[in-house]
Amino acid sequence: MSVAHLAPASARWARSGLALLTGDATPALPRRDHAGRIEALLSAARTAGAEVDMRLFGERAAELGLTRRGRTSANGTARLIETADGWLVANLARIDDLQAVPAWIGCGLGEEPWAALQRAARRRAAADLADAGQELGVPAAVVGGRDDAQQRARGEGSRVVRLAPGRGEAVRQPLVIDLSSLWAGPLCGQLLGLVGARVVKVESAGRPDAARRGPRAFFDRLHAGHESVVLDFATPEGRGQLARLIARADLVIESSRPRALEQLGVDLEAAFAASPALVWVSLTAYGRTGPWKNRVGFGDDAAAAAGLVAWDGSGRPMFVGDALADPIAGVMAATGALQALATGGGMLVDVALREAAAFVAAADPIAEAELGEVVGGEGRWRWNDTPLAAPQARPERRSASVMGAHTAAILAEFA
Amino acid sequence: MNLKPGSRWKSAVCAAEAVVVRPPNAEVVLACGGVPMLGPADERPQGATVAPDHAGGSLLGKRYIDAETGLEALCAKAGEGSLSVDGRPMVVKDAKKLPSSD
Numbered sequence: 210m211s212v213a214h215l216a217p218a219s220a221r222w223a224r225s226g227l228a229l230l231t232g233d234a235t236p237a238l239p240r241r242d243h244a245g246r247i248e249a250l251l252s253a254a255r256t257a258g259a260e261v262d263m264r265l266f267g268e269r270a271a272e273l274g275l276t277r278r279g280r281t282s283a284n285g286t287a288r289l290i291e292t293a294d295g296w297l298v299a300n301l302a303r304i305d306d307l308q309a310v311p312a313w314i315g316c317g318l319g320e321e322p323w324a325a326l327q328r329a330a331r332r333r334a335a336a337d338l339a340d341a342g343q344e345l346g347v348p349a350a351v352v353g354g355r356d357d358a359q360q361r362a363r364g365e366g367s368r369v370v371r372l373a374p375g376r377g378e379a380v381r382q383p384l385v386i387d388l389s390s391l392w393a394g395p396l397c398g399q400l401l402g403l404v405g406a407r408v409v410k411v412e413s414a415g416r417p418d419a420a421r422r423g424p425r426a427f428f429d430r431l432h433a434g435h436e437s438v439v440l441d442f443a444t445p446e447g448r449g450q451l452a453r454l455i456a457r458a459d460l461v462i463e464s465s466r467p468r469a470l471e472q473l474g475v476d477l478e479a480a481f482a483a484s485p486a487l488v489w490v491s492l493t494a495y496g497r498t499g500p501w502k503n504r505v506g507f508g509d510d511a512a513a514a515a516g517l518v519a520w521d522g523s524g525r526p527m528f529v530g531d532a533l534a535d536p537i538a539g540v541m542a543a544t545g546a547l548q549a550l551a552t553g554g555g556m557l558v559d560v561a562l563r564e565a566a567a568f569v570a571a572a573d574p575i576a577e578a579e580l581g582e583v584v585g586g587e588g589r590w591r592w593n594d595t596p597l598a599a600p601q602a603r604p605e606r607r608s609a610s611v612m613g614a615h616t617a618a619i620l621a622e623f624a
Numbered sequence: 625m626n627l628k629p630g631s632r633w634k635s636a637v638c639a640a641e642a643v644v645v646r647p648p649n650a651e652v653v654l655a656c657g658g659v660p661m662l663g664p665a666d667e668r669p670q671g672a673t674v675a676p677d678h679a680g681g682s683l684l685g686k687r688y689i690d691a692e693t694g695l696e697a698l699c700a701k702a703g704e705g706s707l708s709v710d711g712r713p714m715v716v717k718d719a720k721k722l723p724s725s726d
Contacts, residue, residue: 286723302723303723305687308645308646308696309645311629311630311646312629312630312643312644312645312646312698313630314630315629315630318629318646318647344643344698344700345643345645345698346685346687346698391723415718416718419723468684468685472683503685507723
């Protein structure tokens with residue numbers, strides 16, 4: 210059977226590059242048309258003026274050589290764990306997360322954290338475990354959580370909020386100050402840079418973007434052509450320089466928890482009061498309002514929290530794609546940013562990774578008849594018959610700027 | 625004081641609360657505002673106040689460490705008192721290093 214003979218939803222999935230990143234030994238076909246939702250996102254981004262395509266979603270896996278690992282995320286740091294009443298996702302990506310496990314679940318200090326967590330989880334409710342983990346700053350969540358305090362607080366309202374009057378005309382060739390790190394925020398910055406924004410990446414001297422320690426090619430693609438500024442956020446002088454750069458920006462991208470921004474002295478209301486046409490793009494795990502505004506999350510756990518997982522024939526979840534909430538949120542953020550710039554600014558674009566992934570998770574079910582054609586036993590894709598596209602990266606020949614190369618020039622120009 | 629991982633302590637003199645993340649390698653007293661911290665069920669004494677040299681404050685969500693014994697505690701509620709171990713001020717641990725790929 211070739212792709213041409215597959216019905217549309219499964220054919221879309223086969224072509225997406227995500228099919229090979231989903232499942233365990235055998236690729237799994239999610240039961241919903243997630244690729245259709247992703248195509249809808251791309252279409253909206255193009256309408257807003259962005260240059261995007263399906264490669265964005267699998268290009269990190271292509272670059273890093275990652276592949277599907279079932280209930281372990283493609284990058285190896287997150288796992289899906291069965292609890293007494295459902296599934297938990299935990300992402301022990303940092304040393305501090307691994308070291309927090311004894312305090313989180315009460316196991317011994319020498320125990321292997323994942324084994325201890327799996328054992329403890331069988332006796333506990335998923336939501337209780339997630340709450341306790343988050344109190345310690347560990348990225349943990351209920352898989353496909355419904356009707357939790359954050360969803361009730363955030364509701365279904367628009368995530369683009371007018372905070373200042375804006376100006377009567379579009380903001381052209383905007384100055385973008387990008388304070389974000391890792392994938393989602395930098396992807397938003399890159400997409401804005403591709404269509405004419407001047408992007409200045411600003412990093413803290415004490416805590417530069419951790420993606421610099423990852424594969425060079427991936428960092429280069431997201432930052433090629435951007436200027437690089439390093440400030441010492443630990444000093445009043447550095448925080449003052451940051452404040453002056455923000456005051457000159459047309460658009461700010463940040464992926465910090467609101468509490469961390471406050472501790473840096475960054476005040477959103479003051480920024481909009483000083484710059485009525487400002488656009489502020491915030492990327493957080495669960496949104497910058499509500500009781501979970503300071504919860505932590507990364508691309509794999511936020512996607513699973515949204516229910517963007519593939520359920521196998523025995524009712525067990527597997528990860529879908531690689532940190533998929535990151536590129537989904539990055540594309541949504543860029544779309545919101547371009548729309549806000551086109552209408553004169555004065556807007557906050559409040560993108561939550563979980564909510565972004567939830568849009569893709571909530572795709573229409575794939576029709577039973579169509580599933581029957583392509584799914585064998587246990588919910589597994591009959592991939593031997595079906596060519597599945599490999600994830601691909603967009604080509605980029607340029608390098609990112611040397612870290613801090615533009616600090617003096619940018620401070621002289623703007624601060 | 626049994627400062628085992630996950631144990632919760634409240635300040636005797638302000639609103640601060642701390643959760644032990646890593647235990648100390650010796651018997652120590654964890655204090656806030658210069659006064660030993662209390663278990664969750666203990667009554668706060670009347671009239672105790674933050675000592676002036678332990679009034680730097682505790683910030684919500686920050687991890688504090690004592691290099692000498694390895695004790696690490698997370699501030700679960702902010703307060704005016706600062707944390708100390710046998711009289712030594714605890715220091716804020718550097719922000720958690722992000723993974724290179726998340």
